Amino acid sequence: MGLAKVLFVWVDLHMRSNSLTYLSASVLPSSSANSVHVMKMANAFSNADFNVRLIGLRAKGARVTDGELRKYYNVSDRFSVHRVSQDGVFGYRARYAMEMLLGRWLSRGDILYTRIPKVAAMATITGHRCVLELHQPPRGTDLSAVRRHLTARTGGMIVVITETLRAWVLETLSADRTAVIVAPDGADPVDPSVAPALPASDKPRVGYLGQLYPGKGMELIERLIPRLPDVEFIVVGGMPKDVEFWRSRVAGLSNVRFIGHVPHSETSSWLKTFDLALMPNQNKITVSVDSTDISRWTSPLKAFEYMSARCPIVASDQENIREILTDGETAILCAPDDVESWVEAIRKLLRSDDFRNGIASSAETQFFRNFTWAARAEHLAAYLDP
Numbered sequence: 001m002g003l004a005k006v007l008f009v010w011v012d013l014h015m016r017s018n019s020l021t022y023l024s025a026s027v028l029p030s031s032s033a034n035s036v037h038v039m040k041m042a043n044a045f046s047n048a049d050f051n052v053r054l055i056g057l058r059a060k061g062a063r064v065t066d067g068e069l070r071k072y073y074n075v076s077d078r079f080s081v082h083r084v085s086q087d088g089v090f091g092y093r094a095r096y097a098m099e100m101l102l103g104r105w106l107s108r109g110d111i112l113y114t115r116i117p118k119v120a121a122m123a124t125i126t127g128h129r130c131v132l133e134l135h136q137p138p139r140g141t142d143l144s145a146v147r148r149h150l151t152a153r154t155g156g157m158i159v160v161i162t163e164t165l166r167a168w169v170l171e172t173l174s175a176d177r178t179a180v181i182v183a184p185d186g187a188d189p190v191d192p193s194v195a196p197a198l199p200a201s202d203k204p205r206v207g208y209l210g211q212l213y214p215g216k217g218m219e220l221i222e223r224l225i226p227r228l229p230d231v232e233f234i235v236v237g238g239m240p241k242d243v244e245f246w247r248s249r250v251a252g253l254s255n256v257r258f259i260g261h262v263p264h265s266e267t268s269s270w271l272k273t274f275d276l277a278l279m280p281n282q283n284k285i286t287v288s289v290d291s292t293d294i295s296r297w298t299s300p301l302k303a304f305e306y307m308s309a310r311c312p313i314v315a316s317d318q319e320n321i322r323e324i325l326t327d328g329e330t331a332i333l334c335a336p337d338d339v340e341s342w343v344e345a346i347r348k349l350l351r352s353d354d355f356r357n358g359i360a361s362s363a364e365t366q367f368f369r370n371f372t373w374a375a376r377a378e379h380l381a382a383y384l385d386p
Helices: 003-015 033-047 066-073 092-101 117-126 140-150 163-173 218-227 240-249 264-271 301-308 339-351 353-370 373-384
Strands: 018-027 050-058 080-085 111-114 129-134 156-160 180-182 205-209 232-236 256-260 276-279 313-316 332-334
Touching: 018 033, 033 050, 033 066, 033 301, 033 373, 066 080, 066 264, 080 092, 092 117, 111 117, 117 129, 117 140, 129 140, 129 373, 140 156, 140 163, 156 163, 163 180, 205 218, 205 264, 205 301, 218 232, 218 240, 218 339, 232 264, 240 256, 264 301, 276 301, 276 339, 301 313, 301 353, 313 339, 332 339, 339 353
Parallel strands: 018 050, 018 111, 050 080, 111 129, 129 156, 156 180, 205 232, 205 276, 232 256, 276 313, 313 332
Antiparallel strands: none
16 A cells, blocks of 8 residues: 555544444454454445444464455455454453453544443443444343443443344333334445356356355255256355255255355355345254354345345245345245245246346345445444434
């Protein structure tokens, strides 16, 4: 970076009126959806005229530079990033907490933004104005931390990703309605010049993008593959062990291709490869870190990524999904475990170019109106501005 650009970035950051420090527990980079979320929101907040500093974690032994990190997530250099190393004798969690308490990352006027309930509770000690974002109901000591956050004299604002989760917070924690803001997840618009990852095929391609944890939907896709032999299924994402597990489950079938994890900056080209996309969330979804069921609360990143790429969508008919998608208008919604309805929905979309294009166009319109990362940041900025 040249000296002139360095000076421009420094002046640009320091002239902004609002300073926001985003304290995250995300390992940067990683294949997790939460790492995408925090990098994209730090980028979007910076574009909304906040002076943003993102704090995350660096995996043990990782040597990824900041430049490589930004390229991996396709974000700008308008915000700064600091990663707490997971190396060393002393636990990184203890170092993280101590550095926060000592004020290493925070100035008195900073807005503190976090997805970590215990960090929000610590902010009541440091006296910083804190916004806590929740993606599922907290449990155990995290629940106690959220209660403490809500009583903070600086105002205990909570951001949630679904109306369903907002209702839970209001009922369970007796929070003030004005303190709980709904902001669904989002995505960036897809560059129209992005080329598909694969050359054209005479078979229609039905795609899935995301993790392969229990309940994410591979259980259903496994049953769809033999029912639709004239369709090629493309599965993008997943931890290596999960990819191998599902690959072995469908080893005798030739109409499925597992791509594995790709950097987030490359997902657009795979989305451009799909003729339609699946979001087959089941009635119970458990993530890799614990056994928490997130099915009722999730606002899936893939929904917005599909919409941004103008992919026609077949999705599970669930209350939180209906907050995003409308059956017959922006997607076809099917019961999560009704294989026949999924087969018929896929065939219906593939039979009619007009219907498929209409669904995709309506979803894209809704995406640009409500679900870009930029729109999310602007929505929250109205509550964050002093």
